[in-house]
Amino acid sequence: MTASAEPMPPTAQVRIDHESAVHLAATVARDTALRCGLDGASPDRAAAVASELASNLHKHARDGVCYVQPLPLGRGLEIAAVDRGPGMADLSRCLADGYTTTGTLGTGLGAVRRVATDFVVRSHVGHGTAASARIAAGAHTASAGVGSVCLPADGETACGDACAVRDTDAGRTGIVVDGLGHGEPAARAAHTALRTFDSTCALPLPEIMQALHRALRHTRGAAIGLLRLLPGRAEFCGVGNIRMCLVSADAPLQRQESRPGVVGWNLPTPQVRTTPVEAGRLVVLHSDGIEARWAHSPPPAMLRLPAELLPVALAHRHRRSRDDATALTLTVPR
Missing domain, CATH: 3.30.565.10 (Histidine kinase-like ATPase, C-terminal domain)
Known part of the structure; x- marks a missing residue:
């Protein structure tokens, strides 16, 4: 791991x-x-x-x-x-x-x-x-096929959003966290979530979400999206304002919303949505600091970007400057 x-x-x-x-x-x-x-x-x-x-x-x-x-x-x-x-x-x-x-x-x-x-x-x-x-640090990077961006709101130094990717025997698993509000209190919630994710990332997604809920009870809470990629399928479990999009230059863009709620305060029963996906397709998780309208009619040039470039392109063109903004992109394995 x-x-x-x-x-x-x-x-x-x-x-x-x-x-x-x-x-x-x-x-x-x-x-x-x-x-x-x-x-x-x-x-x-x-x-x-x-x-x-x-x-x-x-x-x-x-x-x-x-x-x-x-x-x-x-x-x-x-x-x-x-x-x-x-x-x-x-x-x-x-x-x-x-x-x-x-x-x-x-x-x-x-x-x-x-x-x-x-x-x-x-x-x-x-x-x-x-x-x-x-x-x-070495001759090769482990980050091929993965991209991210995590920006604080304009005027803030602390970022209430966070993201991470971990490789375990259960598959490549990503998380996007949007702590409620902005500044240091939101950043503390986001960092608490990442520490918990580090120790639970090999568990089934609902169990990870429940562990996050327990860990965030004494914080202001967060919206959280969890994504696990396995050959031929993507598993998504989300609560709050985190969105998942399946991206391909050759197929219609597919979008999935998270369930309403706040992790740490009012957690709905975690549900996993499994979607069949072809190898090589991109899956994007993003907070609401990235405008949702980017996925309504994205230009073909954006859909052809690799995982390493899509998050920064989204931030450059579709970021809400008054909000923390995070996008995480993973490539479906072969």
Whole structure:
């Protein structure tokens, strides 16, 4: 089982609206790498990757944002960049070392791909570009096929939302928590939920939910969604304002709502909904800080994004800035 007693810090968001923001993104990436326990040259590698991605946003894009966060699985960090720029008509050419459109040395995306443990990028002309560079403690990352974002409401430093993914013999299991309200009291509820999830994540989903309910009785409570992926099926158990969506570029998007209630205060009888799913499809869990309307008629370009990129794309385009916002994406195993 992959687990951690400490909750992940929330995602750091750096808007690239000025040249000085490039340096800020690099600083945030280096600091996050150190908080994630990376040593040696890794913090400097993280800073270099963030600098390159942020510099591209500053030079070529509009409404560009860098998101810096710990990996959803394993030790390491992720630096993601999303924009509403013109997009790249020839992505493979832009990834080649030495390619430049601005008269610079042209290290850019080719260097990012070389330095990062994993690098994923998608670009659509007229829609913009999304990229994720991950730097792991080892030669490989355990987070392939998993993506997340967890942002506090504007003006808050503590985040009342939280998410986690754990691998056990019972299957890959994810949780999204939305503590009631905002700020420190909501964050304490969310962190309590994650600690309980760490010790119960191999149990059946209803038993996990009941354990969470007991643990949250002395907090302000939370909305919680639990997701377990197994070959050929997805199991969902939710209470409150957490939604689940099955995403595919080739099939209609399927949505499931949680049951009304508050974990820790008034828990309905936990129910598991099992849905047949094909290998390779994405399943999204998100709090109500991500607008539900994103799933009504999403553009085809968004439906084609891999798990590593979909959460940050949702946050970039559909986040409610006055609320904590979390999205977690898992890929159905083969």
